[in-house]
Amino acid sequence: MALPPGSFGLPLIGDSLKFLRDSQFAKKRHQQHGPIFKTSIFGQPTVFMCGQEANLFVLSNDNRYFVVSFPPSTKALLGPLSLALQTGANHQNRRKLLYQAFQPRALAGYIGAMENITQRYLEKWVKMETMTWYPELRNYTFDVAGKLLVGIENGSETVLGHNFEIWSNGLFSIPLDVPWSQFGKAKKCRKLLLAELEKIIRDRQQGTPSGNDALSLLISARDDEGNSLSLEELKDQVLLLLFAGHETLTSAIASFCLLLAQHPDVMAKVRAEQQQFPAREPLTLEQLKQMTYLGLAEKA
Numbered sequence: 001m002a003l004p005p006g007s008f009g010l011p012l013i014g015d016s017l018k019f020l021r022d023s024q025f026a027k028k029r030h031q032q033h034g035p036i037f038k039t040s041i042f043g044q045p046t047v048f049m050c051g052q053e054a055n056l057f058v059l060s061n062d063n064r065y066f067v068v069s070f071p072p073s074t075k076a077l078l079g080p081l082s083l084a085l086q087t088g089a090n091h092q093n094r095r096k097l098l099y100q101a102f103q104p105r106a107l108a109g110y111i112g113a114m115e116n117i118t119q120r121y122l123e124k125w126v127k128m129e130t131m132t133w134y135p136e137l138r139n140y141t142f143d144v145a146g147k148l149l150v151g152i153e154n155g156s157e158t159v160l161g162h163n164f165e166i167w168s169n170g171l172f173s174i175p176l177d178v179p180w181s182q183f184g185k186a187k188k189c190r191k192l193l194l195a196e197l198e199k200i201i202r203d204r205q206q207g208t209p210s211g212n213d214a215l216s217l218l219i220s221a222r223d224d225e226g227n228s229l230s231l232e233e234l235k236d237q238v239l240l241l242l243f244a245g246h247e248t249l250t251s252a253i254a255s256f257c258l259l260l261a262q263h264p265d266v267m268a269k270v271r272a273e274q275q276q277f278p279a280r281e282p283l284t285l286e287q288l289k290q291m292t293y294l295g296l297a298e299k300a
């Protein structure tokens, strides 16, 4: 079949370096070749599809014309049982299982812990004369993820937080498996992270009391056949959740803060809406639903 316009770049490495170094890569190629173009990234022939129509086509033909796939470094670091690497019926089955930790009732149980951590960071930020949002938010979202997923306090300051940073730096790297490469260091940290998670899970299974966290819900979750998650799978799934809930949220909140600062009219409306809620009372899911102006950000 005829391939879309574009080029495969250099032999072997294709356009990988350009893709990694230039944040405008897709935009430039889009302008050059149109919304559907071919290239070669991470050793794979690749087709980029941009725009609403293309997104609809891709997302509504999951498992028909498309299956999810990740670069070798991501696969090796996420682990074979990770939800992100599953396809077809197995993916649906595991997704349903993990959802048990994200049902509305579970979410309502997470609010108190999120509010405490947020309060702690706000008190710190208010005292700082200048601050850079991104690194602060990385620590903030890791503390939230650590607490809500596995029940650890101040996760960003722990060994788990340190190893997680090195691990996540290798997720989209060249899979050169030597101790000094980004990938090699990340692989070592995967082992350390899994060992730490195993300890947390075993403690839990032996009855260490837990607050409201996703891990306790996942330990008691059952699939349609009544089977629970094995220790190996629990570790891979929790690691995925730490990643999925951390990077994404940091990026989204950082953009949100930047855009609010750039649009004082929107900031004034957000503030006016917030002032309708009593600042000293604990936040509830009901109140969150009433923040309709703030909620527009997620619908946009």
Ligand code: HEM
Binding pocket: 068, 083, 084, 085, 095, 240, 241, 242, 244, 245, 246, 248, 249, 252
């Ligand atoms: C602003 C925040 C977030 C954004 C923009 C975001 C975005 C995404 C996107 C684009 C996907 C891929 C969807 C697909 O392949 O169908 C995804 C998957 C996923 N996200 Fe998020 N996400 C966010 C927050 C979170 C949080 C807080 C969690 C939970 C801790 C989470 C857990 C997951 C999981 C487990 C998957 C894999 C789902 C699957 O394979 O079926 N995400 N996310």
